Amino acid sequence: MSLNKLSISYRCHNSIGNSLDLNEMMLEVVKTFVLETDAVHGSFYSLHDNNSCKNIVSIGKKISLDLFLIRSKLEEKEILVEKYNEKINLLIYKLEKGCMFFAYDLNSNLDFIISIYESFKNKLNISINSCLNVEKLRDNNNELLEQKNQLEKLTNNLKDEIEIATKLNIEKEKQMFEQLKMAQMGELIGNIAHQWRQPLSVISTAASGMKIKKELNMLTDPDFANYSQSILDNSLYLSNTIDEFRDYIKESHREKEIVIQERLKMAINLIESSFTLENIRIIQGFIEEEDIHFRLVLGNLLQVLISILNNSKDALTINDIENKWIKYELIKKENVVLITIEDNAGGIEKKILDKIFNPYFTTKHQSQGTGVGLYSGYDIIVNKLNGNLYVKNTEHGAKFFIELPLNTNYSI
Amino acid sequence: MYGRVNYYTSIDEFKKIKHSATKTHLVFTTEKSFLDINELNKMNIKLIGGVFPTIIYKNETYSDGFMVFELNDSTDILFIENINDYNIEKENFDGVKSIVTILNGFSKYNSSFLERIFEEVDLDTNIIGGGAGIFSDANREVIFNNSGLYKHAAFLILLDKKIDIGVGHGWDVLEGPFISTKVEGKKLKQIDYKNAIDVYKDTVEKYVKKEITKENFLEVSKDFPLGIVKFNGDSLVRDPIAFTSDGSLILAGDIQPNSIINILVGKKDSLVKDACLAGKSASKSGCEILMMFECVSRLDYLGDVFEEQMGKIVDETSAKHIFGVISIGEIANDGNRYIYFLNKSCVMGGICR
Numbered sequence: 218m219s220l221n222k223l224s225i226s227y228r229c230h231n232s233i234g235n236s237l238d239l240n241e242m243m244l245e246v247v248k249t250f251v252l253e254t255d256a257v258h259g260s261f262y263s264l265h266d267n268n269s270c271k272n273i274v275s276i277g278k279k280i281s282l283d284l285f286l287i288r289s290k291l292e293e294k295e296i297l298v299e300k301y302n303e304k305i306n307l308l309i310y311k312l313e314k315g316c317m318f319f320a321y322d323l324n325s326n327l328d329f330i331i332s333i334y335e336s337f338k339n340k341l342n343i344s345i346n347s348c349l350n351v352e353k354l355r356d357n358n359n360e361l362l363e364q365k366n367q368l369e370k371l372t373n374n375l376k377d378e379i380e381i382a383t384k385l386n387i388e389k390e391k392q393m394f395e396q397l398k399m400a401q402m403g404e405l406i407g408n409i410a411h412q413w414r415q416p417l418s419v420i421s422t423a424a425s426g427m428k429i430k431k432e433l434n435m436l437t438d439p440d441f442a443n444y445s446q447s448i449l450d451n452s453l454y455l456s457n458t459i460d461e462f463r464d465y466i467k468e469s470h471r472e473k474e475i476v477i478q479e480r481l482k483m484a485i486n487l488i489e490s491s492f493t494l495e496n497i498r499i500i501q502g503f504i505e506e507e508d509i510h511f512r513l514v515l516g517n518l519l520q521v522l523i524s525i526l527n528n529s530k531d532a533l534t535i536n537d538i539e540n541k542w543i544k545y546e547l548i549k550k551e552n553v554v555l556i557t558i559e560d561n562a563g564g565i566e567k568k569i570l571d572k573i574f575n576p577y578f579t580t581k582h583q584s585q586g587t588g589v590g591l592y593s594g595y596d597i598i599v600n601k602l603n604g605n606l607y608v609k610n611t612e613h614g615a616k617f618f619i620e621l622p623l624n625t626n627y628s629i
Numbered sequence: 630m631y632g633r634v635n636y637y638t639s640i641d642e643f644k645k646i647k648h649s650a651t652k653t654h655l656v657f658t659t660e661k662s663f664l665d666i667n668e669l670n671k672m673n674i675k676l677i678g679g680v681f682p683t684i685i686y687k688n689e690t691y692s693d694g695f696m697v698f699e700l701n702d703s704t705d706i707l708f709i710e711n712i713n714d715y716n717i718e719k720e721n722f723d724g725v726k727s728i729v730t731i732l733n734g735f736s737k738y739n740s741s742f743l744e745r746i747f748e749e750v751d752l753d754t755n756i757i758g759g760g761a762g763i764f765s766d767a768n769r770e771v772i773f774n775n776s777g778l779y780k781h782a783a784f785l786i787l788l789d790k791k792i793d794i795g796v797g798h799g800w801d802v803l804e805g806p807f808i809s810t811k812v813e814g815k816k817l818k819q820i821d822y823k824n825a826i827d828v829y830k831d832t833v834e835k836y837v838k839k840e841i842t843k844e845n846f847l848e849v850s851k852d853f854p855l856g857i858v859k860f861n862g863d864s865l866v867r868d869p870i871a872f873t874s875d876g877s878l879i880l881a882g883d884i885q886p887n888s889i890i891n892i893l894v895g896k897k898d899s900l901v902k903d904a905c906l907a908g909k910s911a912s913k914s915g916c917e918i919l920m921m922f923e924c925v926s927r928l929d930y931l932g933d934v935f936e937e938q939m940g941k942i943v944d945e946t947s948a949k950h951i952f953g954v955i956s957i958g959e960i961a962n963d964g965n966r967y968i969y970f971l972n973k974s975c976v977m978g979g980i981c982r
Contacts, residue, residue, distance in 0.1 A: 224806070224858040224889030231887040252885065255860045255966035257752065277967060278752050304752060304965065322965035
């Protein structure tokens with residue numbers, strides 16, 4: 218082999234595999250081949266799994282190629298020599314993952330050029346495969362990175378959505394609690410109206426009696442004292458009723474020390490009239506005599522007691538029970554105060570026993586129940602008072618247990 | 630390139646003649662001439678040109694003065710202010726059969742620019758030309774138009790007729806082969822894994838029997854260029870123009886890594902013989918005028934023999950007159966092979982009317 222041929226062969230061999238980037242590697246190979254063999258054009262097309270071709274490198278004169286025709290010819294031959302025009306021959310090399318095109322003057326010695334190609338074909342195929350493998354790895358890596366970014370984006374979006382939904386839920390819950398309170402207030406106003414009738418009647422009767430007796434000059438000093446005392450007693454009763462109601466409805470987070478027996482009595486007073494109307498007997502069970510003091514936000518405990526009492530009233534009414542009653546007790550234990558409210562409405566179905574404190578769970582018709590009353594009660598006792606609220610079925614019906622821890626500094 | 634051509638010894642002489650205001654004037658001048666663009670602009674003519682080491686007018690060389698071609702209106706010219714940042718569309722070259730390219734021979738963007746032009750033009754378009762430049766000051770702006778002088782500039786004269794091209798150099802192998810084992814653009818860092826300058830010095834000093842120093846490097850190296858071995862058995866000649874403290878040789882043209890190279894030596898006879906062969910190729914269609922782009926180092930080497938070379942070319946070809954320049958690098962491509970920026974070569978072009 219002459220020196221110039223040896224030189225070309227050496228240069229071409231040395232241009233292969235100097236980079237793992239396909240474009241960079243093939244640019245060097247094609248350019249070296251073009252320069253060393255005096256081609257006027259050189260290009261490389263990569264062949265992809267989906268049978269498509271992609272131009273990776275093109276150097277020198279622009280040559281228009283019928284790739285479809287060339288590929289069909291390359292199925293039979295690895296090397297093609299085609300006349301491009303009156304001046305130019307096209308030399309086409311088939312590779313494992315693509316093909317190379319070179320354009321030469323018609324007088325060029327293609328035999329030698331083909332022999333060079335034959336000698337480096339295997340090395341070139343291996344290098345191209347290496348580049349493609351690296352490319353594939355890089356693509357996979359990029360894909361993974363893209364997926365990771367998308368996942369992070371989704372997580373962030375999800376976080377935002379959860380935050381918004383949580384805010385909406387809190388708002389909705391607040392609204393539901395307000396609605397519940399308003400509904401309970403309406404009912405209590407009915408009770409109060411009923412409670413007020415008798416003392417108002419007493420006041421009215423005392424005032425009328427005094428007036429008539431005065432007109433008839435029959436009003437004695439003892440009569441006046443009796444009538445006045447009766448009016449004062451009943452006015453005080455009315456005033457107390459108003460205070461109780463105000464405590465219940467007042468929007469306040471101010472803590473106040475209360476006596477738990479008094480709050481229980483207040484709750485009973487507030488619902489007593491409506492229970493009487495429904496012929497429900499209110500039975501007072503064991504009540505601890507010694508005053509038990511607590512610091513609470515006024516209204517909270519009342520709300521829980523009224524919710525439970527109303528729940529029992531509804532169960533008794535719906536189930537059409539004869540001799541309806543509820544029984545309440547207040548027992549002081551070692552570390553807790555236990556308030557129980559039991560009814561004789563037949564109890565709660567076993568399958569829903571563990572659901573009745575869930576939010577929006579109700580067995581009532583949509584127009585009657587919201588499913589918030591007991592959930593709200595549970596939230597107050599468990600989360601705000603650090604106590605416990607649960608229900609059990611007895612031989613008569615359902616029995617609610619409110620446990621409030623003793624010797625605890627409440628921060629309510 | 631059709632039109633009138635004249636030689637003027639100075640701008641004043643050039644100004645004395647009435648020139649067409651509509652035609653483009655192609656001005657080739659020399660580093661020794663005083664080029665004043667403002668003064669030329671007073672003539673109110675269209676100007677494009679370059680500064681060369683020497684100009685060739687009617688078979689004779691002139692180291693000063695102005696050679697002016699008054700181009701016909703039909704001749705298209707593209708002036709590119711920055712060959713590293715330009716936009717040339719393929720449409721510019723529709724119907725173009727030949728391109729005369731003049732650029733700054735010292736610009737580092739020459740090869741990439743020529744490759745780009747080569748890619749854009751048709752398969753059968755010939756490209757010929759040479760590099761302007763001042764050998765003593767490679768950083769000077771040497772390409773100009775009415776707006777001023779530019780450093781990395783070029784202009785292309787687009788012709789609708791074929792120019793026959795001939796190329797020759799005549800350099801013979803002194804010693805080799807070697808391998809360019811470390812290369813960076815135009816910087817040849819290592820030959821056979823040794824500092825390039827050491828290998829070069831070892832070879833050439835034996836021949837010239839004197840030590841090569843910084844001071845005498847150009848004087849010695851012009852006679853001993855490097856030849857990159859090419860496919861067709863020829864050599865692509867590369868001029869060593871300097872060496873650096875890290876032992877690299879600076880060439881007046883690109884070289885690829887792992888190229889097989891020889892250190893060449895000149896014989897005046899063979900240089901003249903090759904130039905004549907180039908002239909014959911360029912005048913194969915019987916043209917009477919030849920354009921010439923001859924490397925400055927060939928002129929230095931040939932000395933007085935250069936005039937003999939011109940005479941021989943005229944004697945042995947159909948040409949009556951030779952016009953051209955002594956250039957810093959040469960360009961010749963007939964579309965049959967890839968384009969290179971040549972060194973130490975004689976490029977001749979023949980245009981038939």
